[in-house]
Amino acid sequence: MPYDPPPEIAGLSLAELADAVAARSLPPVEEWSPAHVGDSRMTIRADGTWTHEGSPITRPAMVRAFASLLVRDDAGYWLVTPAQKLSVEVEDAAFIATDMTARDGALAFRLNTDEIVIAGPDHPLLARGDAETPALYLGVRRGCEARLNRSTYEQLAHLADADWRVASRGKIFSLVPS
Incomplete structure (x- = not known):
């Protein structure tokens, strides 16, 4: 599926910015209660780099997909799907x-x-x-x-x-x- 990044934000009006925010469709992770809980072996470094088992994830589309599934609660950060909830180590911010x-x-x-x-x-x-x-x-x-x-x-x-x-x-x- 092709990805069209949003335009540079400096040239957008507030209404256009709000439209860009509204156009972002996120999975309904709040509605999911997966039975399997595990470790993703992923880390989000302080510089924003996502890694899996120590190797950087270099495909921006993969990072965007994982980011859309990310949640944080009192126990930490998680990737949530309908089937599983996997922990993610975050060094600073997601x-x-x-x-x-x-x-x-x-x-x-x-x-x-x-x-x-x-x-x-x-x-x-x-x-x-x-x-x-x-x-x-x-x-x-x-x-x-x-x-x-x-x-x-x-x-x-x-x-x-x-x-x-x-x-x-x-x-x-x-x-x-x-």
Whole structure:
């Protein structure tokens, strides 16, 4: 099946960004209760690389497919299908936010899986770490987060007010870890 990545987010209006988000069809993993629980032998490295038994998964379509099945709960990260629930080791965050744009009072982020996530009440920005080594994360879905890479963090910092806060969809987020 051919894959058409979404267009560059900088040129999209908020309505077009929202349409791109709505067009993403995800499997209904919340409805599945697989009997078999095991280990996928997969790791998502801190740089966003997915590996299986230590070897990188180099096909972006495979990473996108696995990412659509990923959930996080109190016990960790899981790939969930109707038949099985397999653990996944995650070194930092499940995704990397690689780009962002500000449109009409909203902040939209592109992930390393080409997904678009619009920050707001359902997708919060979270500041972690400390003043010396801050890290920003974006709530994505099903308990998973994306860490903002350096350039995306810098793009966001340029939008911050004097108190290092940004707003998206009516919600104010601090870029300073508490």
